Amino acid sequence: MKFKPAIKPYQSAAGGWGSLEATTRFVLDSKQALKNIRNLLRVNKSKGFDCPGCAWGDDNSSTFSFCENGAKAVSWEATRKAIDPAFFAAHSVSRLRQQSDYFLEYQGRLTHPMRYDRASARYVPIAWQDAFALIARHLHALEHPNQLELYTSGRASNEASYLYQLFGRLFGTNNFPDCSNMCHEASGTGLKQSIGVGKGTIRLEDFEHADAIFVFGQNPGTNHPRMLHSLRHAADRGAHIVSFNTLRERGLERFANPQNPLELLTPLSGTISETYLQPHLGGDMAAVRGMVKALLETDRLRLAQQQPGLFDRAFIASHTANVEAYLAVVDATTWAEIEQQSGLREAQLRAVADIYQRSPRVICTWAMGVTQHKHSVATVREIANLQLLFGQLGKPGAGLCPVRGHSNVQGNRTMGIDEKPSRAFLDSLGAHFGFTPPQHPGHNTVEALEAMLRDEVRVLIALGGNLAAAAPDSPRAEAALQRCQLTVHISTKLNRSHLITGKQDALILPTLGRTERDIQASGPQFVTVEDSFSMVHASEGVGYPLSEQQRSETAIVAGIANATLGNQPVDWLALAGDYSLIRDHIAATLPGFNDFNLRCEQPGGFYLGNAAAELRFNTPNQKANFGVAELPKTLFPQLGCQQAPFTLQTLRSHDQYNTTIYGLDDRYRGVYGQREVLFINPQDIAALGLADGDNVDIETLWHDGITRKVSGFRLVSYNIPRGNLAAYYPETNPLVPLSSVGDETFTPTSKSVPVAITRSQRNTDTERRIA
Numbered sequence: 001m002k003f004k005p006a007i008k009p010y011q012s013a014a015g016g017w018g019s020l021e022a023t024t025r026f027v028l029d030s031k032q033a034l035k036n037i038r039n040l041l042r043v044n045k046s047k048g049f050d051c052p053g054c055a056w057g058d059d060n061s062s063t064f065s066f067c068e069n070g071a072k073a074v075s076w077e078a079t080r081k082a083i084d085p086a087f088f089a090a091h092s093v094s095r096l097r098q099q100s101d102y103f104l105e106y107q108g109r110l111t112h113p114m115r116y117d118r119a120s121a122r123y124v125p126i127a128w129q130d131a132f133a134l135i136a137r138h139l140h141a142l143e144h145p146n147q148l149e150l151y152t153s154g155r156a157s158n159e160a161s162y163l164y165q166l167f168g169r170l171f172g173t174n175n176f177p178d179c180s181n182m183c184h185e186a187s188g189t190g191l192k193q194s195i196g197v198g199k200g201t202i203r204l205e206d207f208e209h210a211d212a213i214f215v216f217g218q219n220p221g222t223n224h225p226r227m228l229h230s231l232r233h234a235a236d237r238g239a240h241i242v243s244f245n246t247l248r249e250r251g252l253e254r255f256a257n258p259q260n261p262l263e264l265l266t267p268l269s270g271t272i273s274e275t276y277l278q279p280h281l282g283g284d285m286a287a288v289r290g291m292v293k294a295l296l297e298t299d300r301l302r303l304a305q306q307q308p309g310l311f312d313r314a315f316i317a318s319h320t321a322n323v324e325a326y327l328a329v330v331d332a333t334t335w336a337e338i339e340q341q342s343g344l345r346e347a348q349l350r351a352v353a354d355i356y357q358r359s360p361r362v363i364c365t366w367a368m369g370v371t372q373h374k375h376s377v378a379t380v381r382e383i384a385n386l387q388l389l390f391g392q393l394g395k396p397g398a399g400l401c402p403v404r405g406h407s408n409v410q411g412n413r414t415m416g417i418d419e420k421p422s423r424a425f426l427d428s429l430g431a432h433f434g435f436t437p438p439q440h441p442g443h444n445t446v447e448a449l450e451a452m453l454r455d456e457v458r459v460l461i462a463l464g465g466n467l468a469a470a471a472p473d474s475p476r477a478e479a480a481l482q483r484c485q486l487t488v489h490i491s492t493k494l495n496r497s498h499l500i501t502g503k504q505d506a507l508i509l510p511t512l513g514r515t516e517r518d519i520q521a522s523g524p525q526f527v528t529v530e531d532s533f534s535m536v537h538a539s540e541g542v543g544y545p546l547s548e549q550q551r552s553e554t555a556i557v558a559g560i561a562n563a564t565l566g567n568q569p570v571d572w573l574a575l576a577g578d579y580s581l582i583r584d585h586i587a588a589t590l591p592g593f594n595d596f597n598l599r600c601e602q603p604g605g606f607y608l609g610n611a612a613a614e615l616r617f618n619t620p621n622q623k624a625n626f627g628v629a630e631l632p633k634t635l636f637p638q639l640g641c642q643q644a645p646f647t648l649q650t651l652r653s654h655d656q657y658n659t660t661i662y663g664l665d666d667r668y669r670g671v672y673g674q675r676e677v678l679f680i681n682p683q684d685i686a687a688l689g690l691a692d693g694d695n696v697d698i699e700t701l702w703h704d705g706i707t708r709k710v711s712g713f714r715l716v717s718y719n720i721p722r723g724n725l726a727a728y729y730p731e732t733n734p735l736v737p738l739s740s741v742g743d744e745t746f747t748p749t750s751k752s753v754p755v756a757i758t759r760s761q762r763n764t765d766t767e768r769r770i771a
């Protein structure tokens with residue numbers, strides 16, 4: 001397959017014909033077109049399956065409840081292409097390591113359990129029971145339970161996640177590193193500190209009632225395209241949409257509904273953002289601080305004129321604490337500091353503050369552009385501060401909305417995939433199952449990798465995901481995995497992590513996908529997932545599995561647990577045979593899940609509720625607490641007085657979801673047939689004495705003496721503020737230091753990497769071949 005690299009600026013709106021064409025192409029490329037058309041009609045529907053892509057909520061009103069990237073995810077999963085034992089016999093692990101991430105996953109679905117054979121340097125078949133026995137032998141040989149790491153992808157179902165954490169805690173560890181540690185940890189941490197719950201306070205229908213929507217650090221056109229429908233509907237009825245994003249992203253500018261025939265066949269489209277501001281990377285906190293400073297000035301002026309103030313003082317007095325301390329910090333912050341750090345002018349921030357004050361009901365929504373910086377928790381709390389000043393919690397059309405990525409990443413945390421579980425959860429689990437769960441915090445993802453590098457971990461089991469590719473500091477992350485005695489990956493497709501094998505053993509265990517029928521001892525099964533709006537949905541696959549050797553995630557976890565712990569105090573195999581029994585245990589141990597099985601029958605799912613949305617704040621003082629952080633003096637305090645020439649953010653392309661590479665195009669940004677590109681302001685190109693299209697090397701500036709460098713990246717002139725850069729991950733993950741993490745979160749600072757760029761000596765082909 002050949003890909004001809006090209007840069008062709010995209011002139012159309014997001015969605016529209018381009019989206020339909022890409023969807024059709026991916027459906028046909030799966031070699032199962034009719035099957036996937038049937039699948040797509042059942043996506044996000046009652047008696048259907050939840051999209052294996054993003055965690056955006058379901059509106060349950062459209063004929064087609066999927067987006068372009070959802071269609072890619074479904075078609076990618078429901079392919080006829082298979083990776084069987086013959087494939088592994090023909091490809092050594094060393095040869096596969098030389099291939100691109102796109103090549104690896106494009107080969108198709110894993111069909112048989114495989115064990116790495118060191119003698120032949122290949123994966124060879126292994127029987128399921130032998131695989132479970134091998135895992136149990138390694139676990140029984142551990143000196144203590146914390147030599148085990150249980151990694152989790154955000155796509156695992158509630159049922160599989162609950163069994164997984166129960167197995168780990170019965171074994172004796174809280175080591176549950178997961179993908180959320182690398183993405184939205186700051187949202188949960190900051191919101192818990194501010195309002196006592198780590199989830200958003202709104203429901204999907206609130207977008208229908210908002211007077212204004214402030215969007216921070218997210219690109220819905222690629223990462224959660226169904227959000228564009230909500231934004232477009234809001235804009236069409238007159239809601240003000242204000243977007244803060246360092247790059248100009250087409251999905252935040254214009255959207256053509258591909259389900260509207262007129263917009264599909266003509267250039268018609270709708271404007272999304274009324275105002276679009278481009279802050280410096282890491283400048284969102286300063287931007288919000290500037291808004292508050294302007295609003296505080298207006299509030300005081302009104303009060304001085306004996307007019308009603310702007311702020312909701314009744315709400316503040318009844319439900320919050322620390323407002324005076326916060327406003328003192330706002331007063332102490334100068335406009336010079338705000339402008340320097342945000343990269344925005346005072347007049348711009350005053351203008352959007354005016355939009356905010358004129359809007360009775362405001363939603364603030366954000367994603368990883370906010371959460372992957374050193375000061376991300378403080379930024380989340382600053383957004384919450386803005387909302388608290390105006391009493392925007394607890395009323396329709398207003399509130400806080402972190403938009404999480406992978407489907408069910410929020411549900412995983414609800415089910416107990418948490419290295420720092422609450423005492424209440426552990427007590428409930430222990431009382432119900434009759435054991436004493438481990439009390440000490442476990443490892444998050446960065447801590448797990450660091451422990452592997454110190455030889456403190458012997459076994460890694462990964463329930464989905466692609467840890468080697470997703471983690472920062474790629475060479476060190478791979479070295480960490482290789483120091484384990486055993487690596488186990490429960491996966492649908494081949495990925496980079498499978499090729500980074502443990503010292504003694506490595507297993508690949510093929511699992512069913514979200515789209516496929518799951519038949520167990522008691523008959524057909526469904527699972528459940530939770531979206532970003534705390535709605536829990538049933539999900540039941542409709543397609544037939546590609547291989548009889550593929551097993552559900554739930555059955556695989558139960559098989560490992562049974563081989564390791566036996567059937568007391570939990571009959572694992574009985575639970576694997578009937579998922580309703582798992583839901584009964586969930587109902588008995590987790591708040592909000594009473595009558596779980598019965599409520600799964602509700603069309604559209606059921607709402608878990610949100611205490612903060614009901615103005616009940618589960619904080620130590622039972623109040624919503626204003627954060628009082630100063631603006632950071634610098635994004636890179638580790639560098640001391642050294643100034644970074646550029647700040648780099650890593651991001652996804654449009655043909656990508658997390659580490660899954662569907663293709664080599666990034667249509668909305670005008671990039672085709674390539675991924676090693678660097679988006680840069682044209683004035684910065686000229687200042688460097690380079691030209692658009694030149695190849696450069698990118699090197700991290702850090703303090704630990706480790707060289708972090710990638711080479712041969714093509715400069716692409718783009719609408720991005722000077723001094724800011726953007727490039728795709730996982731290709732640029734080698735540049736993100738493992739030790740560069742967010743305050744209070746250990747989240748890698750993948751949106752603020754200090755780098756220098758130089759002309760590259762590496763030659764790149766004008767045409768790349770994917771063998």
